[in-house]
Amino acid sequence: xxxxxxxxxxxxxxxxxxxxxxSQTQWRIGELTLGEQGPYVLFLQLSMTERAAYRFNLTAxxxxxxxxxGFTGQAPEPxxxxxxxxxxxxxxxxxxxxxxxxMPMAIQIWIESYLARHGEAPMEIRKKxxxxxxxxxxxxxxxxxx
Numbered sequence: 001x002x003x004x005x006x007x008x009x010x011x012x013x014x015x016x017x018x019x020x021x022x023s024q025t026q027w028r029i030g031e032l033t034l035g036e037q038g039p040y041v042l043f044l045q046l047s048m049t050e051r052a053a054y055r056f057n058l059t060a061x062x063x064x065x066x067x068x069x070g071f072t073g074q075a076p077e078p079x080x081x082x083x084x085x086x087x088x089x090x091x092x093x094x095x096x097x098x099x100x101x102x103m104p105m106a107i108q109i110w111i112e113s114y115l116a117r118h119g120e121a122p123m124e125i126r127k128k129x130x131x132x133x134x135x136x137x138x139x140x141x142x143x144x145x146x
Contacts, residue, residue: 005043005044008043034104047084054111083107
């Protein structure tokens with residue numbers, strides 16, 4: 001096992017919601033455990049490019065894990081898991097179902113140690129433009145001084 005990959009097992013639970021005469025099935029993650037013993041085994045892989053997103057997630061009141069579960073409107077089929085809200089937002093933009101669950105303390109500690117080993121994401125430093133860049137050049141006028 002590498003320092004940036006952990007297997008997680010999840011189980012899904014269907015809940016039927018009734019509103020007036022209509023009913024709808026909503027899915028949620030019933031259980032998330034470490035290891036490869038559940039009906040759905042996903043591998044949480046940490047990426048150097050997502051370090052800022054991991055830190056943001058860990059500083060939340062309740063850190064979360066996000067599971068991509070197939071296309072919206074279809075029965076869920078878990079395919080990937082992430083601790084990055086940015087990655088989860090990208091999935092939702094692609095019309096994927098995203099289920100979320102509270103992050104276990106063991107995973108929080110593992111991510112903290114990953115950030116400690118590899119450092120925090122560097123701050124983006126914008127380079128200054130050269131003097132006068134982006135400005136219209138002044139053209140001399142033909143006015144006579146008085």
